[in-house]
């Protein structure tokens with residue numbers, strides 16, 4: 409019983425991490441119907457960006473977590489945003505009116521490019537790199553369950569940022585423009601909405617969240633590697649599909665479901681954690697058989 | 713003084729299909745001008761090109777004397793041309809109020825709230841149900857909202873594409889009365905209609921478009937009296 413509770417708690421933390429990344433997949437898909445496979449790599453470069461920021465700090469600041477950690481967030485997020493904006497501008501925008509397969513293949517290309525760029529240019533990137541110890545130490549203990557304070561911070565950031573994002577999209581003028589562009593891009597233009605501005609902003613939001621995820625991943629798991637974007641990206645993408653691509657709430661709930669399946673199935677199913685992908689895809693397929701649009705997605709409709 | 717809108721020798725194609733061939737017309741400030749013509753004549757294509765959603769293959773579009781046919785759609789709205797598209801194209805999953813706010817998207821002044829109230833005064837049913845999703849409304853109510861939304865940018869030129877489509881005769885009359893009222897409040901209107909009788913009766917000037925070309929034009933009442941127009945468009949519409 410206490411093992412189950414512990415695995416549920418771990419699942420919530422993993423879900424929180426996946427949610428931060430899944431939001432980027434779902435927002436971009438909602439606006440331009442592109443599955444941005446390179447989004448997992450934005451998360452990965454943010455993690456390296458945070459590490460690089462720490463490395464560049466003078467030694468006395470490295471010893472002060474209250475200074476170093478915020479600066480790492482800034483560094484990681486800046487790297488993520490710059491990469492995402494360049495990617496949108498030069499890889500996807502020229503293909504805006506091309507058949508859907510073209511940007512999809514481009515996304516895969518961008519993904520490989522970013523991985524290789526980090527592998528070649530980041531010092532010692534071929535091996536796992538330890539992440540700086542600037543995160544909250546110790547555990548939160550609730551009866552039989554232990555969660556590191558870093559994990560607690562990750563859950564808080566993930567839920568907090570998702571709520572802020574949802575509120576912004578529902579209440580602000582720019583959020584309305586984003587929803588209008590997602591529902592009917594031509595008519596949104598007739599309202600005076602500049603589609604490029606909306607699309608860039610969508611990529612920026614996704615990158616900020618992926619940036620936060622990149623730093624927290626290092627803090628929670630203590631080391632990073634160039635495959636992290638691909639591995640976590642698949643879980644995040646699956647979460648977005650499970651929740652219904654385009655839906656903010658769906659991405660978050662889908663992410664927590666996947667986090668829970670991952671840890672609980674890893675504990676109790678034959679094969680252990682090596683087979684977590686299998687159980688996640690089994691659940692995904694079952695959901696899609698009965699609800700092709702995902703848990704919270706709008707049914708696919710033909711545009712007028 | 714140059715006319716408010718001038719379309720000169722406009723041609724528009726969808727790939728190999730030429731939808732508009734050499735259309736010319738002008739809209740003077742303060743007028744109601746209608747474009748009439750049968751299905752597929754190219755009316756919608758013409759409006760979508762004026763508002764910047766399509767690019768002309770040839771010809772020019774001048775607004776207040778300035779060429780606009782290379783401007784993106786969101787810039788053209790900002791210059792004062794508002795377009796209520798064919799089929800209404802509301803944002804169905806947004807509320808009435810949000811649809812109207814989007815109509816006022818580019819405005820920075822503080823009169824938006826008052827103008828929204830003006831739309832509610834004009835169409836009380838919208839005011840009563842301002843927090844309901846637009847997709848739940850009837851055809852006539854949706855049309856009111858589409859017109860209201862297009863008014864929210866305070867356009868100099870309001871383009872309406874088939875505002876009476878799918879409406880009952882009573883609802884159609886309401887909509888046409890509203891168009892007349894908007895004119896009296898100072899808005900210039902470019903109207904596209906298949907309901908030629910009602911449109912011409914209301915118009916200062918009309919143009920007949922056939923197979924992508926302007927074939928006839930004149931003041932609304934004289935087109936109404938023209939035997940060719942009566943044979944081609946009025947016999948079937950009533």
Ligand SMILES: Nc1ncnc2c1ncn2[C@@H]1O[C@H](COP(=O)(O)OP(=O)(O)OP(=O)(O)O)[C@@H](O)[C@H]1O
Nearest residue numbers: 726729731749750751752753754755756757758906
């Ligand atoms: N997206 C498109 N792709 C290809 N051809 C199109 C497209 N839209 C319209 N057309 C063609 O262009 C021509 C003009 O169409 P348009 O919609 O402008 O006519 P219309 O006068 O508005 O007709 P209606 O009264 O039926 O609304 C038609 O032959 C139509 O089939």
Ligand SMILES: [Mg+2]
Nearest residue numbers: 755756757798
């Ligand atoms: Mg039409």
